[in-house]
Amino acid sequence: MKIHFIGIGGIGLSALAKFLTNDEHKISGSDIKQTEITNDLATNFGAKITIPHHQDAVEGVDRVIYSAAVRPTNPEYQKAKELGIELLSRKEALVSILEDKEVYAVGGAHGKSTTSAMLASIIPKSNALIGAISKEFGSNVRNFDNNKVVFEADESDESFLNSNPYLAIVTNVEPEHMEYYEYDEERFYNAYKNFLSLAKVRVINAEDEFLASLEMKSIKLYPSKDIQNIEFILLEGEPHTRFELLDLGVFDVFGFGNHIALDAALAILAALELGEELEDIRSNMLHYKGIKKRFDIVQNQDSMVVIDDYGHHPTEIKVTMESLEAYKALRGFKALNVIWQPHKYTRTIDNLPAFVECFEGVDELVILPIWSAGELPIEIDLKGAFSRYKLLIADTVTKEDCMVKVIKDGSVIRAYKEGLVTSFGAGDITYQIRGEA
Numbered sequence: 014m015k016i017h018f019i020g021i022g023g024i025g026l027s028a029l030a031k032f033l034t035n036d037e038h039k040i041s042g043s044d045i046k047q048t049e050i051t052n053d054l055a056t057n058f059g060a061k062i063t064i065p066h067h068q069d070a071v072e073g074v075d076r077v078i079y080s081a082a083v084r085p086t087n088p089e090y091q092k093a094k095e096l097g098i099e100l101l102s103r104k105e106a107l108v109s110i111l112e113d114k115e116v117y118a119v120g121g122a123h124g125k126s127t128t129s130a131m132l133a134s135i136i137p138k139s140n141a142l143i144g145a146i147s148k149e150f151g152s153n154v155r156n157f158d159n160n161k162v163v164f165e166a167d168e169s170d171e172s173f174l175n176s177n178p179y180l181a182i183v184t185n186v187e188p189e190h191m192e193y194y195e196y197d198e199e200r201f202y203n204a205y206k207n208f209l210s211l212a213k214v215r216v217i218n219a220e221d222e223f224l225a226s227l228e229m230k231s232i233k234l235y236p237s238k239d240i241q242n243i244e245f246i247l248l249e250g251e252p253h254t255r256f257e258l259l260d261l262g263v264f265d266v267f268g269f270g271n272h273i274a275l276d277a278a279l280a281i282l283a284a285l286e287l288g289e290e291l292e293d294i295r296s297n298m299l300h301y302k303g304i305k306k307r308f309d310i311v312q313n314q315d316s317m318v319v320i321d322d323y324g325h326h327p328t329e330i331k332v333t334m335e336s337l338e339a340y341k342a343l344r345g346f347k348a349l350n351v352i353w354q355p356h357k358y359t360r361t362i363d364n365l366p367a368f369v370e371c372f373e374g375v376d377e378l379v380i381l382p383i384w385s386a387g388e389l390p391i392e393i394d395l396k397g398a399f400s401r402y403k404l405l406i407a408d409t410v411t412k413e414d415c416m417v418k419v420i421k422d423g424s425v426i427r428a429y430k431e432g433l434v435t436s437f438g439a440g441d442i443t444y445q446i447r448g449e450a
Contacts, residue, residue, distance in 0.1 A: 017071050018042035019089050020080030021062070022051045024153055025167065026103055028142045029078065029110060031154040034058050035140075043070050043089060049449075053152075068092035075099070078106045081170055082387045104172035111162065111177045114140075117283065118166040118176045120208055121184030121218075123329050124276045126304055128184055129165040131266065131280040134301035135294045136287065139163050145323070146305035166208065169193060173208045180287065181212035182279050186223045187328060192359050216283045218275065232282050236275050245269050245339050252308070252340055264295060267303045269336035306443050308336060312415065316431045318344065319417060321446050325356035325439040327367035337435055338374060346433045349374065352410055352419070352446065354381040354438030358391040369398055378402045379419050379427070381409065384440025410436070412448035 018030050021042025027050050030040045043063040044051055054060040063070040068088040071077055077093040077100050085091070093100050117139070119129040126145040133141040134149055140162040141147070141155040166173035166181070169190040186205050194201040202223060209215050209229055217224045219233035234240075241257045246265075253265050256274040258281060266277040277298065284294050303309065305321075312319035320337070324330040330353075341349050351372060355361040361368065361383055372378055380395050396406055407421045417434050419427040436446040444450040 014075040015039045015041070015073065016076045016078060017074040017089070017093075018078050018080075019066065019083045019087060020044055021054060021060070022046070022048050023080050023082070024050070024144050024146075026078065026080045027054060028144070028153045029103065029106065030054060030060065031058055031152070032140070032142055032156070033110065034060075035156040041070065041074065043067065049444075071096065071098060076101065078103060084387075102170075104170050104175055107172055107175040108177075111164065111175070114160045114162045114177065115179045116162050116164050116177050117180045117182075117287070118164045118173065118178035118208075118212070119182045119184070120166040120168055120173050120205070121182075122168075122187035122189055123326065123332075124184040124272060125165050126323075127268070127273070127307055128182060128276040128280050129163055130304045131277055131298065131301050132182070132283060133163045135280060135284045135297040136161070136163065136289060137297055137300070143304070145307065148302040148305060148309075149300050168204060168208070171204050174204065174211070176208075176211075178208070178212040180214040180216070180283055181209050182216045182283050183209060183218065183221075183224055184276060184279060185218055185221045189326065189360075191363070214283075214286055216279055216286065218279065232286060234275070234278055234282060236271075236278065240271075240274050240278055243271055243274050245336075245343060247343065250313070252310075252336075252343075261291060262295070264298055266298050267301050268308050269340050270308075270332055271335075272332045273336075308333065311447050312412065314415065317415070317429070318346070318433050319412060319446065320433070320435040321443050322435060322437050323439055323443070324437045326360070327364050327371040330368075330437055331371040333435075333437070334371060334374060337433060341433045344433070346431075348376045348432035350377045350379070350429055350432060350434050351375045352379040352381065352417075352434070352436040352442065354436070354440050354442035354445075355383040355395070356439040357386045358383055358388045358393065361395075362391055362393055365393070365398055369401075372399075372402065376403065376432075377405065377427075379405045379407050379410065381407055381438070381442065381445075384438060384442075386440070409450065410442075410445050411450065412446055417446065 022044035041061040043066045055062045071093045119125045129143045130147040142164045144165040215231040243256045252269045254273045306323035309321040409420045417429040418425045
């Protein structure tokens with residue numbers, strides 16, 4: 014088929030596009046701007062890319078798949094409807110894409126990208142569809158000629174209910190994306206319950222209050238008891254977490270933090286249930302090199318380290334801040350400076366008190382404009398809310414000459430030349446902090 018993707022530059026939709034090329038479909042797509050992802054699709058997957066959206070892009074295609082951010086006013090959406098072309102949301106498209114696969118689906122409020130990438134590392138011949146770039150295989154997709162698929166399952170629009178899970182891992186459950194669920198917590202929790210009920214094999218964090226309450230046969234991880242002797246080490250200069258799991262021995266995994274050990278433990282238990290050999294799991298875990306934008310070291314010098322992190326919810330930021338404090342001490346740095354690009358107005362205002370708390374311990378906090386992700390603006394007094402911090406309100410940042418420069422009204426108001434500098438956010442901050450914006 015000829016399949017066109019509206020919003021193909023998004024991490025989730027681009028993964029589906031790449032995955033479908035392996036089934037010999039011809040893909041095309043459009044987005045509002047050219048990015049690293051659209052360049053990769055054009056160069057390595059033969060996709061015809063249209064920038065920006067244009068109604069002619071859907072001429073001659075058999076199916077159109079669109080991202081959740083696309084509105085009915087989009088010119089390509091309207092043209093496809095006018096031409097009678099099959100229109101599917103990403104959520105709807107998953108049904109046909111995954112229906113004949115053995116899917117190992119990973120869901121949860123936090124850690125699902127990391128856990129998915131770890132599981133792909135320790136099941137080395139599996140296909141993978143991940144909502145982030147695995148640094149092991151340099152993509153959000155990996156293809157093999159079999160029907161096994163590691164899949165990062167998304168709860169934000171209930172699309173995980175269309176993922177056909179044979180095995181389901183859930184890392185934790187925390188109300189988010191509540192605007193989709195119309196602020197109905199019962200509906201939100203029922204979605205997770207239904208997701209787990211679809212799977213033949215379930216692996217859960219049994220110390221999560223909601224997951225612990227479910228009366229389902231599951232492989233249960235009790236992190237406080239089952240994971241022991243956690244320590245943070247440098248292996249060839251790279252941050253790793255070392256831990257013992259049950260009676261299975263010691264494992265080393267890329268990254269710092271108790272949450273890293275938890276994610277790895279869930280992946281290990283799942284892989285064992287799927288028949289992987291213990292010693293293969295132990296050695297294959299070392300192939301995991303982290304994922305892009307998760308504790309992602311983009312500059313590593315004796316005097317300064319710059320880290321890019323996708324954390325955009327206060328719980329994620331808080332646990333990463335703990336990891337940063339450990340890394341800062343291990344490297345002997347004196348300062349930890351953080352740059353935060355809030356993601357979505359609704360998320361920022363719904364979680365504002367928790368955001369204020371989660372940056373505790375930072376030496377200086379830089380706040381950039383809120384990345385709207387298509388939302389209409391809401392007035393939020395971030396300067397007032399974060400007044401207890403040493404605070405800079407800025408427009409952008411960039412990295413050049415081994416420095417991170419903070420820019421306001423066209424002028425550099427701060428240049429970090431030493432210490433530990435970390436950015437948080439799910440918008441274009443990842444390009445800014447790399448000097449690519």
